[in-house]
Amino acid sequence: MSGNLIDGKQVAARLRNDVAVAVKSLAVTPTLAVVLVGDDPASHVYVRNKIKFTRETGMNSVEQRLPADTSEDAVVETVRALNADPDVDGILVQLPLPDHINSNRVIAEIDPDKDVDGLTEVSAGRLLLGKSGLRPCTPTGCVILAKETLGDLTGKHCVVIGRSILVGKPTALLFLEQNCTVTIAHSRTENLSIVCRGADILIPAVGRPNMVKADWIKAGACVIDVGINRIEDASRKSGTRLVGDVDFAEAEPVAGAITPVPGGVGPMTIACLLRNTVLAACARRGLAVPDGLAI
Numbered sequence: 130m131s132g133n134l135i136d137g138k139q140v141a142a143r144l145r146n147d148v149a150v151a152v153k154s155l156a157v158t159p160t161l162a163v164v165l166v167g168d169d170p171a172s173h174v175y176v177r178n179k180i181k182f183t184r185e186t187g188m189n190s191v192e193q194r195l196p197a198d199t200s201e202d203a204v205v206e207t208v209r210a211l212n213a214d215p216d217v218d219g220i221l222v223q224l225p226l227p228d229h230i231n232s233n234r235v236i237a238e239i240d241p242d243k244d245v246d247g248l249t250e251v252s253a254g255r256l257l258l259g260k261s262g263l264r265p266c267t268p269t270g271c272v273i274l275a276k277e278t279l280g281d282l283t284g285k286h287c288v289v290i291g292r293s294i295l296v297g298k299p300t301a302l303l304f305l306e307q308n309c310t311v312t313i314a315h316s317r318t319e320n321l322s323i324v325c326r327g328a329d330i331l332i333p334a335v336g337r338p339n340m341v342k343a344d345w346i347k348a349g350a351c352v353i354d355v356g357i358n359r360i361e362d363a364s365r366k367s368g369t370r371l372v373g374d375v376d377f378a379e380a381e382p383v384a385g386a387i388t389p390v391p392g393g394v395g396p397m398t399i400a401c402l403l404r405n406t407v408l409a410a411c412a413r414r415g416l417a418v419p420d421g422l423a424i
């Protein structure tokens with residue numbers, strides 16, 4: 130491995146350890162509830178991992194598995210029951226939901242104080258207004274990795290490619306909170322490569338394999354690749370492999386630091402979910418943010 134790799138697996142393992150230490154220090158055991166509707170195999174793998182890590186960090190997990198033909202009303206009722214359960218600190222509704230269910234309606238039902246994905250309107254509003262609240266996991270993971278690499282981010286030019294509600298917009302706001310100068314670039318941005326080349330921190334979050342080329346990157350820049358794209362690869366047993374939005378082979382020699390895919394932002398997303406579960410458990414009880422979990 131080259132010296133400029135940002136090891137997301139290692140940083141995530143450290144954060145999970147910090148979470149475990151924080152959990153031990155609490156008088157209560159935080160509980161994460163995961164709602165999984167249907168039988169999408171990828172979703173089942175993700176949920177299994179989330180539950181495994183939740184238990185490894187000393188927390189409780191409750192799993193609500195519902196069949197694919199569950200009605201929207203029934204999913205809403207499930208969320209309401211978890212809202213009302215005082216033992217549940219965090220609620221995660223695994224996305225995507227089956228086509229006949231309106232995800233927005235289901236997410237809107239989640240108690241914002243239990244919204245460990247940071248997806249509700251109230252969570253988004255709190256982030257925009259700079260109020261305390263639960264922040265989305267992938268964007269938080271990006272900030273932690275950038276600070277791990279660069280230290281204080283004040284004054285750095287951060288270019289986020291992508292304006293999604295899940296990643297692009299909240300990522301821009303979180304880096305603004307770190308006193309960065311933030312540009313949100315997207316599919317309609319003119320001279321995209323030149324805009325990106327101005328970045329001290331470049332964060333592609335588009336979902337297009339190998340889109341970001343070497344000449345989009347300022348020499349020495351920190352590149353945090355949010356893309357997780359499965360592409361065909363006949364040389365693999367599975368016939369596929371994961372790549373990011375960055376053409377890694379080209380970009381790696383130019384970047385000062387760069388996250389691989391897999392092993393970059395992905396593991397941080399799950400670690401930040403665990404962190405949010407502890408933060409939710411503390412905030413609901415009026416407790417301060419535990420040592421080691423502040424950003």
Ligand SMILES: Nc1nc(=O)c2c([nH]1)NC[C@@H]1CN(c3ccc(C(=O)N[C@@H](CCC(=O)O)C(=O)O)cc3)C=[N+]21
Nearest residue numbers: 221222223224225246357391392393394395396398399
């Ligand atoms: N309510 C909700 N919240 C989510 O946060 C959420 C979701 N639904 N639905 C699906 C997406 C996807 N997602 C990932 C998390 C970790 C990895 C991850 O750890 N990836 C590994 C590789 C895993 C592999 O090999 O397949 C890595 O990048 O190293 C990937 C994807 C969270 N999501």
